Amino acid sequence: MSPDDITGGRGRRHYTRGVGRWEPGAGDRLREAALTLYLERGFEQTMVADIADRAGVTARTFFRYFADKREVLFDRSAELERSALAALEAAPATASTLEAVAAALSAAADLIGQDRELARKRQAVIMSTADLRERELIKLADLSAALAEGLRRRGVPAAEAALATEAGSAVYRVAFQRWVDTEDGTLDLHEAIRQSFAQLHTLTTPH
Amino acid sequence: MSPDDITGGRGRRHYTRGVGRWEPGAGDRLREAALTLYLERGFEQTMVADIADRAGVTARTFFRYFADKREVLFDRSAELERSALAALEAAPATASTLEAVAAALSAAADLIGQDRELARKRQAVIMSTADLRERELIKLADLSAALAEGLRRRGVPAAEAALATEAGSAVYRVAFQRWVDTEDGTLDLHEAIRQSFAQLHTLTTPH
DNA sequence: CCGTTGATGTCATCAGGTGACATCACCTTA
DNA sequence: TAAGGTGATGTCACCTGATGACATCAACGG
Numbered sequence: 001m002s003p004d005d006i007t008g009g010r011g012r013r014h015y016t017r018g019v020g021r022w023e024p025g026a027g028d029r030l031r032e033a034a035l036t037l038y039l040e041r042g043f044e045q046t047m048v049a050d051i052a053d054r055a056g057v058t059a060r061t062f063f064r065y066f067a068d069k070r071e072v073l074f075d076r077s078a079e080l081e082r083s084a085l086a087a088l089e090a091a092p093a094t095a096s097t098l099e100a101v102a103a104a105l106s107a108a109a110d111l112i113g114q115d116r117e118l119a120r121k122r123q124a125v126i127m128s129t130a131d132l133r134e135r136e137l138i139k140l141a142d143l144s145a146a147l148a149e150g151l152r153r154r155g156v157p158a159a160e161a162a163l164a165t166e167a168g169s170a171v172y173r174v175a176f177q178r179w180v181d182t183e184d185g186t187l188d189l190h191e192a193i194r195q196s197f198a199q200l201h202t203l204t205t206p207h
Numbered sequence: 208m209s210p211d212d213i214t215g216g217r218g219r220r221h222y223t224r225g226v227g228r229w230e231p232g233a234g235d236r237l238r239e240a241a242l243t244l245y246l247e248r249g250f251e252q253t254m255v256a257d258i259a260d261r262a263g264v265t266a267r268t269f270f271r272y273f274a275d276k277r278e279v280l281f282d283r284s285a286e287l288e289r290s291a292l293a294a295l296e297a298a299p300a301t302a303s304t305l306e307a308v309a310a311a312l313s314a315a316a317d318l319i320g321q322d323r324e325l326a327r328k329r330q331a332v333i334m335s336t337a338d339l340r341e342r343e344l345i346k347l348a349d350l351s352a353a354l355a356e357g358l359r360r361r362g363v364p365a366a367e368a369a370l371a372t373e374a375g376s377a378v379y380r381v382a383f384q385r386w387v388d389t390e391d392g393t394l395d396l397h398e399a400i401r402q403s404f405a406q407l408h409t410l411t412t413p414h
Numbered sequence: 415c416c417g418t419t420g421a422t423g424t425c426a427t428c429a430g431g432t433g434a435c436a437t438c439a440c441c442t443t444a
Numbered sequence: 445t446a447a448g449g450t451g452a453t454g455t456c457a458c459c460t461g462a463t464g465a466c467a468t469c470a471a472c473g474g
Binding site for chain 1: 451452453454455
């Protein structure tokens with residue numbers, strides 16, 4: 001172990017000479033390494049130690065940043081929940097229940113809809129693995145529950161709140177998938193969501 | 208190990224004298240043992256070896272019956288999917304998309320709605336543990352996907368099919384939770400589902 | 415009576431995950 | 445400037461979930 005090993009480069013030493021004690025941004029490096037490896041080899045074939053190596057840390061450090069091997073793809077969802085909830089709370093008091101939910105989804109689309117390529121990669125990995133689909137679903141369910149609580153604080157009855165946010169979640173899932181799948185570069189996520197809401201309306205009023 | 212150990216009783220030997228080679232119904236014993244222990248100590252606190260002991264088998268046998276520690280609570284869902292799908296396919300050609308979905312949910316309610324006490328126990332365990340909630344959600348998502356495929360086979364466009372079954376799934380989840388939570392012994396699951404469908408209709412037609 | 419069969423046990427091994435403690439450079443403060 | 449605190453990390457030990465390979469044993473069919 002010569003002093004030359006002190007590089008901070010990938011998979012080597014972890015110190016850096018002048019700036020800070022450790023190469024900063026271990027969390028980001030881990031996120032990036034994980035997505036890359038999950039895409040290249042698949043989720044099950046990738047071991048936590050591999051991800052950690054590629055990010056220049058140990059497996060123990062991985063688990064200090066992320067609760068488990070899946071969470072590395074999902075820990076941004078806390079932000080998403082915050083801004084969706086904020087948008088719901090910012091909706092005018094005159095808004096209908098579903099309009100408030102739509103405002104929340106629109107805020108989510110603002111964040112997610114920026115980078116379709118990233119969304120595609122993430123979605124490809126997630127949809128290819130049951131473990132990751134499970135995590136994705138519970139994150140959306142938790143978001144839905146948070147929004148439902150927000151609705152209740154606005155005076156919406158519990159049953160109505162739960163149904164509205166679950167339906168909103170369904171709309172979002174379908175729209176997101178359509179947005180990711182389409183070749184059409186002009187379709188943005190907001191528009192896809194709007195269309196799905198319209199379709200839900202049509203569905204529930206058949207005659 | 209005297210011959211007297213050959214009893215087939217819980218946590219002891221596994222042979223039985225006359226009937227079959229092994230005490231039959233290992234799967235059922237494991238299911239029951241798991242639910243009991245998950246209720247008593249919680250899911251994380253229960254080890255597979257504990258469940259296996261209580262059922263009179265080894266942990267290796269547990270994993271021959273169930274893919275993982277969670278699946279022991281969910282492997283009946285294959286049946287559920289079959290009968291829901293059958294009901295959807297049996298719906299008259301004149302039925303609307305949502306009516307076909309409602310028929311499928313009704314078939315599901317026929318199975319689940321029989322034993323509210325069992326449903327309550329199961330739900331209590333599942334809702335108390337993130338791992339189990341994840342599994343529950345993916346099972347419902349898979350059911351929804353299967354129904355959507357059934358709708359597409361009936362000629363329903365893909366986007367409409369996905370949205371209808373996801374919305375139906377939302378209706379089911381909300382109704383089921385309400386049915387489990389209520390004290391009212393006269394409310395049955397079918398009725399709860401009917402009410403949630405009605406509420407969804409109200410929600411989407413605000414004026 | 416014997417070979418096959420199927421459910422099970424035993425053993426070994428790996429990957430995910432966690433607690434306890436050591437380390438090391440930076441930072442604060444006297 | 446020396447002493448001690450701090451925070452991110454490494455190291456080690458250990459548990460549990462999960463899986464592959466192989467042995468066992470009673471029933472069953474010929």
